[in-house]
Amino acid sequence: xxxxxxxxxxxxxxxxxxxxxxxxxxxxxxxxxxxxxxxxxxxxxxxxxxxxxxxxxxxxxxxxxxxxxxxxxxxxxxxxxxxxxxxxxxxxxxxxxxxxxxxxxxxxxxxxxxxxxxxxxxxxxxxxxxxxxxxxxxxxxxxxxxxxxxxxxxxxxxxxxxxxxxxxxxxxxxxxxxxxxxxxxxxxxxxxxxxxxxxxxxxxxxxxxxxxxxxxxxxxxxxxxxxxxxxxxxxxxxxxxxxxxxxxxxxxxxxxxxxxxxxxxxxxxxxxxxxxxxxxxxxxxxxxxxxxxxxxxxxxxxxxxxxxxxxxxxxxxxxxxxxxxxxxxxxxxxxxxxxxxxxxxxxxxxxxxxxxxxxxxxxxxxxxxxxxxxxxxxxxxxxxxxxxxxxxxxxxxxxxxxxxx
Ligand SMILES: NC(=O)c1ccc[n+]([C@@H]2O[C@H](COP(=O)([O-])OP(=O)(O)OC[C@H]3O[C@@H](n4cnc5c(N)ncnc54)[C@H](O)[C@@H]3O)[C@@H](O)[C@H]2O)c1
Numbered sequence: 001x002x003x004x005x006x007x008x009x010x011x012x013x014x015x016x017x018x019x020x021x022x023x024x025x026x027x028x029x030x031x032x033x034x035x036x037x038x039x040x041x042x043x044x045x046x047x048x049x050x051x052x053x054x055x056x057x058x059x060x061x062x063x064x065x066x067x068x069x070x071x072x073x074x075x076x077x078x079x080x081x082x083x084x085x086x087x088x089x090x091x092x093x094x095x096x097x098x099x100x101x102x103x104x105x106x107x108x109x110x111x112x113x114x115x116x117x118x119x120x121x122x123x124x125x126x127x128x129x130x131x132x133x134x135x136x137x138x139x140x141x142x143x144x145x146x147x148x149x150x151x152x153x154x155x156x157x158x159x160x161x162x163x164x165x166x167x168x169x170x171x172x173x174x175x176x177x178x179x180x181x182x183x184x185x186x187x188x189x190x191x192x193x194x195x196x197x198x199x200x201x202x203x204x205x206x207x208x209x210x211x212x213x214x215x216x217x218x219x220x221x222x223x224x225x226x227x228x229x230x231x232x233x234x235x236x237x238x239x240x241x242x243x244x245x246x247x248x249x250x251x252x253x254x255x256x257x258x259x260x261x262x263x264x265x266x267x268x269x270x271x272x273x274x275x276x277x278x279x280x281x282x283x284x285x286x287x288x289x290x291x292x293x294x295x296x297x298x299x300x301x302x303x304x305x306x307x308x309x310x311x312x313x314x315x316x317x318x319x320x321x322x323x324x325x326x327x328x329x330x331x332x333x334x335x336x337x338x339x340x341x342x343x344x345x346x347x348x349x350x351x352x353x354x355x356x357x358x359x360x361x362x363x364x365x366x367x368x369x370x371x372x373x374x375x376x377x378x379x380x381x382x383x384x385x386x387x388x389x390x391x392x393x394x395x396x397x398x399x400x401x402x403x404x405x
Contacts, residue, residue, distance in 0.1 A: 229264030
């Protein structure tokens with residue numbers, strides 16, 4: 001497929017190959033709207049994070065109220081706590097501050113809960129975090145949580161996975177509108193991607209495990225695209241660099257490297273819909289033990305162009321080309337990695353770029369949400385225009401999941 005035929009989407013049309021509307025293929029009585037989380041006690045890990053907060057807000061907004069939501073994170077900002085405080089519904093909210101690696105703490109957190117949404121993770125695209133710590137939190141933490149679920153008879157478990165589990169691989173093989181059946185050689189050895197892959201494996205293998213009370217654990221994983229939206233820490237970082245560069249974005253990805261990031265409200269909504277479907281036996285049998293790509297109707301464009309698109313109303317510009325040809329950039333990154341390796345006995349130097357990042361940012365890699373739509377009725381809750389409006393700097397997180405509410 002040529003890049004040219006993808007560009008018309010930038011004009012605001014529907015991405016090709018995507019189910020054209022915001023309608024799912026469910027029949028009326030199967031609509032997930034009919035399903036609910038009424039009376040459920042749910043644990044959300046990483047609840048103080050960018051995505052976790054949004055999931056919690058959506059759960060608190062549910063018309064048919066949950067009985068209880070436990071919010072687990074190693075730390076909560078005052079801002080996040082204030083946000084949850086605004087909701088005055090029937091759902092009881094409990095804050096659990098602690099570490100995902102603490103078995104006793106996990107046991108306490110899972111007691112009496114029937115649904116776990118596991119978003120807590122360390123994210124690292126530069127190699128800043130020691131591999132051991134990354135493993136302990138992302139892999140061991142997930143496995144400990146699954147064990148706690150089995151001991152505490154938690155029936156439903158949803159894991160926030162990432163597109164990086166798939167790739168792109170070291171060769172930079174592209175994918176256009178891929179789906180769960182698209183064959184791909186995943187060769188990335190980058191620690192964050194590997195840790196998420198292992199954690200996802202553990203989650204999907206745990207499906208069907210017998211709970212202490214004889215029940216069955218049902219799991220699924222949502223492979224999220226890169227997430228943007230209100231309070232997005234990555235976008236904030238790029239904005240800071242843009243301000244230092246006389247209000248012009250550095251072009252870190254070439255125009256042709258089309259990706260389809262997902263708006264935070266939509267990926268959060270996918271978690272809520274998957275949770276509802278896991279509770280409905282007819283739906284659960286389709287989704288348990290499986291992973292799903294979650295994207296939305298964000299036009300396909302490069303990461304750099306997305307940042308520009310989201311903030312251009314503020315008068316920012318973007319450099320037309322990469323700072324150097326892609327191949328040169330790749331070998332320059334390799335050189336920096338070698339320098340970092342040689343300096344290791346003396347000083348810890350982490351370069352600002354590496355081959356993995358250059359490949360990630362410059363490989364076309366787009367995925368359809370069609371299977372999630374078919375299997376559990378996921379349709380994006382917010383349009384691209386709403387997502388863009390909500391993300392614009394200065395608007396912040398409104399505290400409600402509705403854009404600008
Ligand atoms: N941000 C993205 O673009 C993106 C894309 C795909 C997938 N994801 C996945 O989505 C999930 C949420 O990401 P996010 O962007 O909200 O990141 P985030 O860093 O804002 O949230 C992660 C949360 O996990 C918590 N956490 C980390 N270590 C912990 C520990 N040891 N014990 C308890 N809590 C701990 C952090 O305090 C943080 O609040 C992650 O699993 C991530 O891998 C994110």
